[in-house]
Amino acid sequence: xxxxxxxxxxxxxxxxxxxxxxxxxxxxxxxxxxxxxxxxxxxxxxxxxxxxxxxxxxxxxxxxxxxxxxxxxxxxxxxxxxxxxxxxxxxxxxxxxxxxxxxxxxxxxxxxxxxxxxxxxxxxxxxxxxxxxxxxxxxxxxxxxxxxxxxxxxxxxxxxxxxxxxxxxxxxxxxxxxxxxxxxxxxxxxxxxxxxxxxxxxxxxxxxxxxxxxxxxxxxxxxxxxxxxxxxxxxxxxxxxxxxxxxxxxxxxxxxxxxxxxxxxxxxxxxxxxxxxxxxxxxxxxxxxxxxxxxxxxxxxxxxxxxxxxxxxxxxxxxxxxxxxxxxxxxxxxxxxxxxxxxxxxxxxxxxxxxxxxxxxxxxxxxxxxxxxxxxxxxxxxxxxxx
Numbered sequence: 252x253x254x255x256x257x258x259x260x261x262x263x264x265x266x267x268x269x270x271x272x273x274x275x276x277x278x279x280x281x282x283x284x285x286x287x288x289x290x291x292x293x294x295x296x297x298x299x300x301x302x303x304x305x306x307x308x309x310x311x312x313x314x315x316x317x318x319x320x321x322x323x324x325x326x327x328x329x330x331x332x333x334x335x336x337x338x339x340x341x342x343x344x345x346x347x348x349x350x351x352x353x354x355x356x357x358x359x360x361x362x363x364x365x366x367x368x369x370x371x372x373x374x375x376x377x378x379x380x381x382x383x384x385x386x387x388x389x390x391x392x393x394x395x396x397x398x399x400x401x402x403x404x405x406x407x408x409x410x411x412x413x414x415x416x417x418x419x420x421x422x423x424x425x426x427x428x429x430x431x432x433x434x435x436x437x438x439x440x441x442x443x444x445x446x447x448x449x450x451x452x453x454x455x456x457x458x459x460x461x462x463x464x465x466x467x468x469x470x471x472x473x474x475x476x477x478x479x480x481x482x483x484x485x486x487x488x489x490x491x492x493x494x495x496x497x498x499x500x501x502x503x504x505x506x507x508x509x510x511x512x513x514x515x516x517x518x519x520x521x522x523x524x525x526x527x528x529x530x531x532x533x534x535x536x537x538x539x540x541x542x543x544x545x546x547x548x549x550x551x552x553x554x555x556x557x558x559x560x561x562x563x564x565x566x567x568x569x570x571x572x573x574x575x576x577x578x579x580x581x582x583x584x585x586x587x588x589x590x591x592x593x594x595x596x597x598x599x600x601x602x603x604x605x606x607x608x609x610x611x612x613x614x615x616x617x618x619x620x621x622x623x624x625x626x627x628x629x630x631x632x633x634x635x636x637x638x
């Protein structure tokens with residue numbers, strides 16, 4: 252019997268995770284990625300709850316733990332650098348140290364997931380889907396560079412601004428909900444000489460954090476600002492994005508003016524809106540979405556990585572159970588994850604409201620409480636099936 256062919260668009264987190272499980276189940280998998288190689292940098296991300304079980308079933312959990320950010324704690328300062336709050340029990344980004352959760356740099360996680368099935372999956376870097384056409388025989392794909400091919404199924408795992416979603420479902424504007432906040436991330440040398448530590452600045456409508464990475468060899472700088480109305484920018488024009496971040500953050504105080512100097516030459520600068528994606532159905536015909544492409548919760552949820560890993564596992568499992576029949580597998584996939592996704596998307600809105608309600612020295616403690624309490628309630632609420 253000929254194996255089902257699947258094209259996955261996107262080689263960040265959901266794509267390689269899905270490729271692993273589909274390869275395990277005997278599907279013939281190709282992953283196409285617009286970037287010429289894995290994108291470096293990115294924020295620290297969290298693997299929580301059922302996503303830990305997915306990683307364990309993949310056999311990569313110990314490797315993820317070995318690459319964990321290994322923070323000792325965090326502090327919060329005001330614009331003058333005065334410390335308002337300090338904790339060695341957890342961090343805003345990673346939560347309570349007493350939990351089994353893993354905080355890991357995004358690029359490290361991507362590499363682990365890629366290596367897990369690299370010898371069984373075809374990767375097409377520096378390419379993208381230009382057009383899709385579906386019929387009873389499959390999905391006819393036109394690439395920007397490679398020759399046209401036909402696949403039985405296509406999966407969009409290409410993030411918030413999913414090209415696959417645009418081609419199969421329509422304009423992004425029909426599905427995106429902005430959360431009035433924008434975030435940039437970039438690498439800088441550890442000029443603050445921090446030791447496995449992160450420092451957060453809350454400067455009104457603009458602020459961010461600086462944390463160590465790579466065994467204190469470097470810093471990851473997170474710079475964000477609020478904007479009640481969507482900001483008009485080209486998400487592929489990096490230099491214009493850097494200027495936008497500079498203009499919004501240059502006067503917030505503490506060490507940010509100095510940190511922004513390193514932004515101009517940072518090779519891994521990333522900028523995007525805090526937004527969510529809501530669709531009534533995560534599939535159109537033979538095309539289906541996974542992770543941020545289908546149900547982005549935004550970094551405010553702290554759950555995007557976990558949702559992508561869990562989504563990849565469930566989607567692959569349902570395709571296996573349905574013997575590749577997308578008409579059965581896709582609805583079952585959404586039904587299995589509908590509640591989990593809805594709770595995690597609501598978590599982002601809850602966190603946003605609570606953070607906005609807190610001011611002054613108590614703010615850091617309140618945010619830490621959100622990490623410990625709300626994540627514990629949400630991430631443990633999904634029981635994974637054995638496929």
